[in-house]
Amino acid sequence: MTALHTNxxxxxxxxxxxxxxxxAGGGFDIYAGLPVALSLMHQGKRVHLANLSFSALAGLPSEAWVAPDLAAVTPDSAPHLTYFPERTLARWLEAHDYPATVYAFPQTGVQPLRAAYRELVDLHRIDAIVLVDGxxxxxxxxxxxxxxxxEEDLTSVAALAALDDxxxxLVVSVGFGVDAYHGVSHGLVLENIAALERAGAYLGAFSIPRATREGALFLDAVAHAQEQTPDMPSIVNGSIAAAVRGSFGDVQFTSRTRGSELFVNPLMSLCFAFDLPGLAARCLYLDRIEDTHLMRQVHSRIAEFREELVTRPSRRIPH
Structure with a gap:
């Protein structure tokens, strides 16, 4: 049992x-983990970064592939690609004198992703994993x-749930409220967090204040990514960064959200932390995607599962 003054x-x-x-979920998700990663680095820990990737990894040279389905991305990787969040992050890390390799996993099913994670764990003698969802x-x-x-998030959870050694x-979720535009009921999110607390898998929440070194660096990294990828900036991390800056309401920072009303708010800057095995144990379809090798299999297995059950209706947060 920890004390209240510790995290x-x-x-x-x-x-x-x-x-x-x-x-966990591809795109710029690793950026949502930067505050935690940087804090660990500043404590003297050896921290390695990785991301389930939406980038065109197939065009990387053979020497970039550490193992099947595991690529090492550096600031010089694939200069011809305009959308490459892992390389963009590597360039930011290099400019700030941090280790500048970001590992990337292509979109696969659970089995090959787990094998790739195993290679990375063995390569760096990893003794702790923090899986981050923006x-x-x-x-x-x-x-x-x-x-x-x-699909990508729970493929990552399933892949790591079996790495018992x-x-x-751990799991960190950052950006409370941003998934409302993908049909997520955040009343049900809160209900699920309460259930995870009862199961002993919820580790509490903490904010990313901009007055901290890590908060300021996170804002700088997101701004750099927006400059480097102006046509496809991260809506999730842009919203989190806006919340860290103290913005509120319909904060528009990209044409990608034109026509949508955003609700940037202070809860978006909270990091909700969980025990990964405990979270995995509550997923009702994790066993169905266990033997998948392709992401399209994950999609179809979840769709089949959804056809068989009565869903919980959305819950409105009182106001």
Whole structure:
């Protein structure tokens, strides 16, 4: 049991020496993990970064592939690609004198993704993993009225749930409210968090204040990514960054959200932390995607599962 003045997430990582912070859902998800990763680096931990990637990894040279389905991305990787969040992050890290390799996993099913994680764990003797979701759909157990876009997130959860020899496996969800535009009921998100608390898997929440070193660096990294990828900036991290700056309401920062009303608010800057095995145990369809090798299999298995059940209706947060 930890004391109130300590943070349960970082307390769980206190004895870890080689920590992997990894994005669960593709795109710019790893950016949502930067505040935690940087804080661990500043504590003297050896931190490695990875991301389930939406980038065109197939065009990388053979020497970039550390193992099947595991690529090492550096600031010089694939200069011809305009959309490459992992390389954009590597360039920002290099400019700020941090280790500048970001590992990338292509979109696969559970089995090859787990094998790639195993290679990375063995390569760096990883003794703790923090899986980060920019958003809250990683917290959906499967019977909610809307799941958002859970395929990549829960493939990552399933892949890591079986790595029992890694002493600490944790989940961090950042960006509360942003998935409302993907059909997620955040009343049900809160209900799920309460259930995870009862199960002993919820580790509490903490904010990303802009007055901290890590908060300021996160804002700088997101701004750099928006400059480098002006046509496809991250809506999730842009919203989180706006919340960290103290913005509120319909804060428009990209043409991608034109016609949508945003609700940027202080809860978006909260990091909700969980025990990964505990979270995995509550997912109702994780066993159905266990033997998948392709992402399209994950999509079809979830769709089949959804056809068989009565979903929980959305819950309105009183106001």
């Amino acid at each position: 349960p997430l970082f307390d769980r990582l206190a004895d870890a020496e080689n920590i992997l912070v990894t994005g 958003g809250t759909d990683i917290l959906m157990r499967g019977d909610e009225a809307g799941l958002g876009t859970p 890694v002493p600490e496996r």
